[in-house]
Amino acid sequence: MAIYTCVLLDVDNTLLDFDAAERQALTDMLAEYELPHDGQAYDVYHKVNRELWDALAKGKLNKAKLFQTRFQRFMQAMELPDNGKCHAMNDRYEELLATHADLIPGALNALEELGEVATLATVSNGALAVQQARIRDSGVERYMDGIYISEKVGAAKPSAKLFEHVLKDLGISNRSRVLMVGDDLLADIKGGQNAGLDTCWVNFKNEENTTDIHPKYEVHSYEELYKIVMEPEELENIGVRNRRHSNEA
Structure with a gap:
């Protein structure tokens, strides 16, 4: 697990x-x-x-x-x-x-790997119609167990209310096994912290953190994220498909 x-x-x-x-x-x-x-x-x-x-x-x-x-x-x-x-x-x-569903290189492969071992969900503050179209057209949607957009939920990051809704909808009670991953320190990392979740700052651009918000983890590639999410034996099976994972977090 x-x-x-x-x-x-x-x-x-x-x-x-x-x-x-x-x-x-x-x-x-x-x-x-x-x-x-x-x-x-x-x-x-x-x-x-x-x-x-x-x-x-x-x-x-x-x-x-x-x-x-x-x-x-x-x-x-x-x-x-x-x-x-x-x-x-x-x-x-x-x-x-809404017509631009530009993927970050390697994103779909990363979702495929992470989806083998964990429940996945998107949590976004973007405009509802725009995000729905881009998530669908990019291919991201098929890897998700849930898609949560603040405009539809009625609460936005960094409010804990958005995350409370997400966890309740996914049926997850053990927050110690939940990781919030995002590039925005104020919305994503502070939001995850407000909800009592571990957080991972996606810093693909190698930017300096000049805020007082400190994530538990920082990664510069999807491969680094694997090492945070997966156990050693799961890392050894990168590329193997149809592995089973528990939805109970």
């Missing part, structure tokens, strides 16, 4: 390459509206969007407000006149984003 018999996984920049999807969807949308869509525009938008999502995680605004204001703030930051189309721009951006 694995060290962790249930692995909860963030979606964006943990399994799916959100940065690539964001850049392409933003570029295409801005081009449609005949607005600047170069590297500077992307950097400005990325900064504005990151600040808003961090504010959401801190409980300073809700998702509806985030979607309502982010392109207004983008236009202001770019010193562009208000064109009265910021709401429509956001809707079009979300539509385009």
Whole structure:
């Protein structure tokens, strides 16, 4: 039996390459509206969007407000006149984003390996329609025992309420065998800690942790994650299919 018999996984920049999807969807949308869509525009938008999502995680605004204001703030930051189309721009951006199910290399193989020894579920704060489409189209869905999106559950990371719902729905009571895995220290790691779970920071970009949030583990590859989740004898069987695992965590 694995060290962790249930692995909860963030979606964006943990399994799916959100940065690539964001850049392409933003570029295409801005081009449609005949607005600047170069590297500077992307950097400005990325900064504005990151600040808003961090504010959401801190409980300073809700998702509806985030979607309502982010392109207004983008236009202001770019010193562009208000064109009265910021709401429509956001809707079009979300539509385009939903079409980009870019996988991080090795993600599906990692899910196949982890799914041999543990119950798997995604836990995401992303927009419901966008995440459902991307999780489905990427192939991630078929490896999951549960897919949990904050908009549908009614609670967002890092709130413990989201994780309480997930564990109850999966029928898991032993939290010591549950691992929360994600790239966002504030949403994923702090959220897992708020729910009393062990946490693993996916740091594929080798970034410095400048926060006061300290995960139990840090990995730079999926292979490193195997060593945290699996017992030694399971590591020896990497690549072997149809191994049995217990859903009781």
